[in-house]
Amino acid sequence: MMLVEPDKDVRLALTTLLENQGWQVAALDNGEALEKILKEATPLAVVCEASLPDKSASNVLEACRRRQVPIVFLGHQTEVQSAVDLVRMGAEDFLEKPFPQARLLKLLDRIAQKHVG
Amino acid sequence: MSERAHVCIIDDDEAVREALRVLLFAEGYQSCQFASADEFLALESEPEVDVILLDIRMPGMDGMELHKELIARKSKIPVIFITGHGDIPLAVAAIQRGAFDFLTKPFENGELMEKIDAAIQRYRETREALEELEELQGRYSSLTARETDVMMKIIAGYSNKKVANTLNISPRTVEIHRSRVMEKMGADSVAVLVRMAGALGIES
Numbered sequence: 516m517m518l519v520e521p522d523k524d525v526r527l528a529l530t531t532l533l534e535n536q537g538w539q540v541a542a543l544d545n546g547e548a549l550e551k552i553l554k555e556a557t558p559l560a561v562v563c564e565a566s567l568p569d570k571s572a573s574n575v576l577e578a579c580r581r582r583q584v585p586i587v588f589l590g591h592q593t594e595v596q597s598a599v600d601l602v603r604m605g606a607e608d609f610l611e612k613p614f615p616q617a618r619l620l621k622l623l624d625r626i627a628q629k630h631v632g
Numbered sequence: 633m634s635e636r637a638h639v640c641i642i643d644d645d646e647a648v649r650e651a652l653r654v655l656l657f658a659e660g661y662q663s664c665q666f667a668s669a670d671e672f673l674a675l676e677s678e679p680e681v682d683v684i685l686l687d688i689r690m691p692g693m694d695g696m697e698l699h700k701e702l703i704a705r706k707s708k709i710p711v712i713f714i715t716g717h718g719d720i721p722l723a724v725a726a727i728q729r730g731a732f733d734f735l736t737k738p739f740e741n742g743e744l745m746e747k748i749d750a751a752i753q754r755y756r757e758t759r760e761a762l763e764e765l766e767e768l769q770g771r772y773s774s775l776t777a778r779e780t781d782v783m784m785k786i787i788a789g790y791s792n793k794k795v796a797n798t799l800n801i802s803p804r805t806v807e808i809h810r811s812r813v814m815e816k817m818g819a820d821s822v823a824v825l826v827r828m829a830g831a832l833g834i835e836s
Contacts, residue, residue, distance in 0.1 A: 595718035599734040602727045611720040 516623070518542045519549050519563040519575070520589070529562065532616055538623070546570025550578045557582050560626045562619070565590035565597055565609065572601055580605055585626045587619070637752050638662045640679060642672050642698070643687035643714070652685060655741055661748075669693035669701075678707055683732070683751040688715040688722065696722070699731060708758055710751035714739075765831060771817050772832055779816070782809040786822060787829045 516538045520526040523544070530542045541558070543549055546567040552558075561579055565572045565588040572588060579586040588601055588609045598609035608622055639661050641652050649665045656663045664679060666672040670692055684702075688695040699711055710732035713723070718736040726734055732751045735744060775783060778799075785795040792810065796803040819825040829835075 590720070592718065592720060595720055595723050595734070595736050598720045599723050599727055602724050603733070608728075609720060609724050 516540050517549060517552065517558045517561045517563075519544070519546060519561065519567065521545065521564060521568060525564075529619075532620075533562075533623075536620055536623075546575050549575060553578050553582050553584065558584055559630055560584065560607075560623060561586040562623075563588055565594055565601065572597060573604065576601055576604055576606055585630070587622060587626075589614070636660060636662050637683070637748075638664070638679075638681045639748060640664050640666070640672075640681040640684045640709075642666045642669065642684060642690075642695070644668055644690040645687070648687070648714075655744075659745055669695070669698035672698065673701065678705070678709070681709060682755050683748055684709050684711045685748075686711050686713050688713055688726075689717070696726065699726065699729060703730060708755070708762075710755050712744075712747055712751055714744075768817075768828055768832055772828075772834075774816055775813060779809050779813050782806060783813045783817070783825070783829070784834075786810060786813065787826045787834070 516533060518526065518529055518533065518540055520529060520542070521544050526542050526544065530540050533540045541552070543552075546563075546569050549561065549563070550570070561575075561584055563572070563575055563586055567575065572590075576586055576588075585607045587607050588598070589612055590598060590609060592611055594609075598611075601609055607626055610619060610622075639652075639656050641649050641656075641663055643649050643652070643665075644667055646667070649667070653663050653665060664681065668690055673693075686695040686698065693701070695713060695715075699713075702709070702711065712732055713726050713734045714737065715722075715734070716737045723734040723736075732754065733747045735747060772780075781799055782795055785798060790798065792803050792806045795810075796806045799806070814820070814825065817825060817828055819828060
């Protein structure tokens with residue numbers, strides 16, 4: 516599982532949450548690093564903040580789609596149009612921050628099941 | 633747009649309906665308006681429109697419920713949701729369910745028109761693809777049982793001789809069946825026939 520979140524505190528909190536659920540998490544703080552990793556590896560899924568300083572969400576989505584890696588975006592209430600566009604273009608989901616932790620975990624379980632099964 | 637496109641507006645706010653009607657008229661589109669989901673569903677048959685602009689919040693059945701109902705009725709008309717309240721979970725759910733797009737008020741007229749044009753374009757393509765598929769299904773169902781057997785073997789890559797052996801008929805008979813299959817299906821090569829079989833969901 517790859518996590519891309521520029522905010523250090525949120526990144527740490529999400530990493531802990533996911534690791535406590537038994538996921539192996541590689542946490543990054545920028546989109547460029549994710550794109551590099553996607554050239555070499557195929558993670559089960561990517562959880563990514565929609566507003567990254569270095570990469571547009573649609574670029575990140577495209578990089579994931581090329582590798583057929585499911586991606587879930589996290590973002591803010593003001594980004595409705597961006598959420599709509601990303602899901603239309605193939606993102607698994609777009610969760611509005613703050614979201615119930617259970618929602619993200621359930622979503623990732625579903626993605627993992629789909630991926631494995 | 634080459635033909636005058638027809639847009640359906642479903643919104644409980646009369647001022648919004650009127651503003652959209654005027655905008656669409658000015659852009660050269662026809663439109664019809666409904667003040668509620670129930671009013672729309674009361675129609676005897678689905679109206680021949682190219683796109684539906686649907687308000688989410690309406691008294692009675694709301695836009696999301698109406699969208700679900702349209703899906704249950706196997707409607708293929710693209711739906712663009714229009715809402716005054718940007719709500720990500722709602723918007724994402726609508727898109728995941730198959731809505732064409734989702735627009736939050738206030739929006740620029742140009743933005744709406746772009747989405748309408750994109751929806752109309754996709755709907756036309758969908759209809760054309762469906763018509764082609766129906767025509768293909770018609771051709772396929774005109775094959776006799778024996779011709780269908782022969783077609784299956786052809787798309788599996790069998791030679792005439794091998795088809796003849798497998799089906800226990802003479803190579804000459806296979807040739808006749810084969811040419812009838814190609815003629816009835818309108819395929820001028822095996823490659824085209826294989827593509828047709830793929831479109832029809834037929835496995836050799």
